[in-house]
Amino acid sequence: MIELGLELSERDGWAVLAVSGEVDVATAPRLRERLVGLVGEGRTRIVVDLEKVDFIDSTGLGVLVGALKRVRTNEGDLALVCTGPRILKVFEITGLTKVFAIHRTVDEATLAG
Amino acid sequence: MIELGLELSERDGWAVLAVSGEVDVATAPRLRERLVGLVGEGRTRIVVDLEKVDFIDSTGLGVLVGALKRVRTNEGDLALVCTGPRILKVFEITGLTKVFAIHRTVDEATLAG
Amino acid sequence: MKHHRISLRVPAQPEYLALVRMVIAGTARIEPILDDERVDDLRVIVSEACTNAIEALRERGSDPSTAAITIECHLTDDAVELVVADEGGGFDPGGLDVLPEVTDPSRLRIERGLGIPLIRALSDESEITSGPEGTQVRVVLQATEPPAV
Amino acid sequence: MKHHRISLRVPAQPEYLALVRMVIAGTARIEPILDDERVDDLRVIVSEACTNAIEALRERGSDPSTAAITIECHLTDDAVELVVADEGGGFDPGGLDVLPEVTDPSRLRIERGLGIPLIRALSDESEITSGPEGTQVRVVLQATEPPAV
Numbered sequence: 001m002i003e004l005g006l007e008l009s010e011r012d013g014w015a016v017l018a019v020s021g022e023v024d025v026a027t028a029p030r031l032r033e034r035l036v037g038l039v040g041e042g043r044t045r046i047v048v049d050l051e052k053v054d055f056i057d058s059t060g061l062g063v064l065v066g067a068l069k070r071v072r073t074n075e076g077d078l079a080l081v082c083t084g085p086r087i088l089k090v091f092e093i094t095g096l097t098k099v100f101a102i103h104r105t106v107d108e109a110t111l112a113g
Numbered sequence: 114m115i116e117l118g119l120e121l122s123e124r125d126g127w128a129v130l131a132v133s134g135e136v137d138v139a140t141a142p143r144l145r146e147r148l149v150g151l152v153g154e155g156r157t158r159i160v161v162d163l164e165k166v167d168f169i170d171s172t173g174l175g176v177l178v179g180a181l182k183r184v185r186t187n188e189g190d191l192a193l194v195c196t197g198p199r200i201l202k203v204f205e206i207t208g209l210t211k212v213f214a215i216h217r218t219v220d221e222a223t224l225a226g
Numbered sequence: 227m228k229h230h231r232i233s234l235r236v237p238a239q240p241e242y243l244a245l246v247r248m249v250i251a252g253t254a255r256i257e258p259i260l261d262d263e264r265v266d267d268l269r270v271i272v273s274e275a276c277t278n279a280i281e282a283l284r285e286r287g288s289d290p291s292t293a294a295i296t297i298e299c300h301l302t303d304d305a306v307e308l309v310v311a312d313e314g315g316g317f318d319p320g321g322l323d324v325l326p327e328v329t330d331p332s333r334l335r336i337e338r339g340l341g342i343p344l345i346r347a348l349s350d351e352s353e354i355t356s357g358p359e360g361t362q363v364r365v366v367l368q369a370t371e372p373p374a375v
Numbered sequence: 376m377k378h379h380r381i382s383l384r385v386p387a388q389p390e391y392l393a394l395v396r397m398v399i400a401g402t403a404r405i406e407p408i409l410d411d412e413r414v415d416d417l418r419v420i421v422s423e424a425c426t427n428a429i430e431a432l433r434e435r436g437s438d439p440s441t442a443a444i445t446i447e448c449h450l451t452d453d454a455v456e457l458v459v460a461d462e463g464g465g466f467d468p469g470g471l472d473v474l475p476e477v478t479d480p481s482r483l484r485i486e487r488g489l490g491i492p493l494i495r496a497l498s499d500e501s502e503i504t505s506g507p508e509g510t511q512v513r514v515v516l517q518a519t520e521p522p523a524v
């Protein structure tokens with residue numbers, strides 16, 4: 001029933017994964033799998049675009065933290081794109097705005113890297 | 114929370130009431146009021162356009178039957194526009210397809226009158 | 227064999243009907259044993275049953291801030307069973323007025339009495355148990371497709 | 376004074392989380408005492424609490440076809456109270472690991488343990504009661520606007 005959209009594109013050497021829908025314990029495994037897959041293929045510069053995410057909870061945050069750790073141990077980087085206040089709020093409360101580079105657009109994210 | 118859209122327009126001397134949303138016991142009173150109001154203003158040739166109705170139950174059907182009765186006692190007429198199978202189904206099961214003139218378009222409804 | 231059981235208790239107020247329909251349709255879609263048309267049938271059934279429950283509780287003069295309806299939905303591989311229960315004053319399900327023929331001119335006088343006929347027509351099985359303690363409407367809709375074995 | 380009480384019991388399975396969030400958000404919108412941001416907070420809270428309940432029941436080895444979570448929501452003019460209860464194995468809410476500072480490099484090791492901090496931060500009042508019979512998470516969100524008198 002619950003759809004999680006995952007769309008992959010390329011931008012200046014970054015893998016851009018656009019996520020849409022609701023990220024919770026039902027759907028997070030699909031996101032994790034995809035991110036692990038990317039790193040496995042040697043893609044260690046990743047932008048996760050959360051602009052079309054309607055909902056994320058701590059399970060989703062955990063997947064993103066795990067992916068960040070994974071790319072960093074491979075000398076890569078993971079940046080987020082997010083402007084929605086409801087999504088930003090959970091990053092702020094959990095202190096993760098200090099852990100992730102959060103950008104307003106995919107362009108900004110890839111240029112900043 | 115539940116929105117019922119009611120939009121009134123004119124077509125060749127018919128009052129066309131386009132209904133949208135869900136018609137149940139919570140929203141049907143608004144529909145009834147509007148139809149009673151129209152008849153009260155002397156509008157007795159009425160098309161009720163159900164194309165944008167997502168849901169109707171027996172309370173909604175009752176309001177339409179009541180309105181039909183009301184316009185008929187005023188020598189008027191009430192026609193329906195409906196093609197959606199889920200809405201048509203409740204008319205069929207209750208035998209109301211034989212009571213109402215049900216058309217595929219507003220044009221067809223007003224021309225037929 | 228799957229077994230999913232959800233139950234919902236809401237105030238006996240018309241504003242909750244849309245929510246109830248949403249929950250029942252949402253549940254039916256988590257385990258999609260019914261096709262969309264049958265899910266719509268289920269939405270009509272639950273709405274009719276809850277509307278009657280709301281009216282019964284209001285007629286009984288129940289305190290509107292505490293009067294509630296219980297909706298249970300039980301899904302297996304084969305069927306969806308739905309039970310709507312209220313603590314209204316009850317009625318005699320066998321003694322309902324027979325509707326005049328739709329072609330009978332007096333049919334137009336009838337603006338009500340369509341709910342239970344709809345519940346019966348849209349379900350594969352239906353059973354109404356009613357008494358002074360309240361009413362239970364139970365329906366079963368068989369799976370649209372044969373269960374995957 | 377309004378009093379709306381709804382309760383929902385669903386299988387302790389991840390597929391039901393979206394439905395639970397929908398019901399809680401839908402209920403909060405029927406009596407709109409919370410603004411949209413607070414309704415979103417409530418969606419996060421209920422999702423976190425139910426996720427923990429699902430995990431606790433799975434760890435306990437409860438039969439997945441019967442294990443269930445109960446969600447109750449109580450609305451008045453002043454506040455929304457939400458209670459999520461499970462019959463999992465319980466835990467010591469006072470004894471949770473303290474998260475390393477977010478700037479601490481070891482913070483990256485932590486992919487979990489964010490749920491209860493979120494529940495606490497997003498609610499105006501929260502209380503966790505847990506024992507070997509199960510856990511109850513109770514939160515209160517105060518009305519966004521002063522109630523219309």
Ligand SMILES: Nc1ncnc2c1ncn2[C@@H]1O[C@H](COP(=O)(O)OP(=O)(O)O)[C@@H](O)[C@H]1O
Pocket residue numbers: 171274278279282312314315316317322337338339340341342343361
């Ligand atoms: N849950 C119930 N409790 C008490 N009476 C009921 C209940 N459901 C139905 N009834 C009685 O049966 C009658 C017929 O119901 P129904 O066919 O749904 O039509 P309507 O509700 O439009 O009258 C109702 O008018 C009511 O008197």
Ligand SMILES: Nc1ncnc2c1ncn2[C@@H]1O[C@H](COP(=O)(O)OP(=O)(O)O)[C@@H](O)[C@H]1O
Pocket residue numbers: 058423427428431461463464465466471486487488489490491492510
């Ligand atoms: N309902 C519950 N039943 C049993 N244990 C729980 C429950 N809720 C939380 N816990 C325990 O508290 C820990 C911390 O929970 P939380 O902060 O939500 O983070 P996470 O679930 O990611 O570990 C959980 O790992 C679990 O051990």
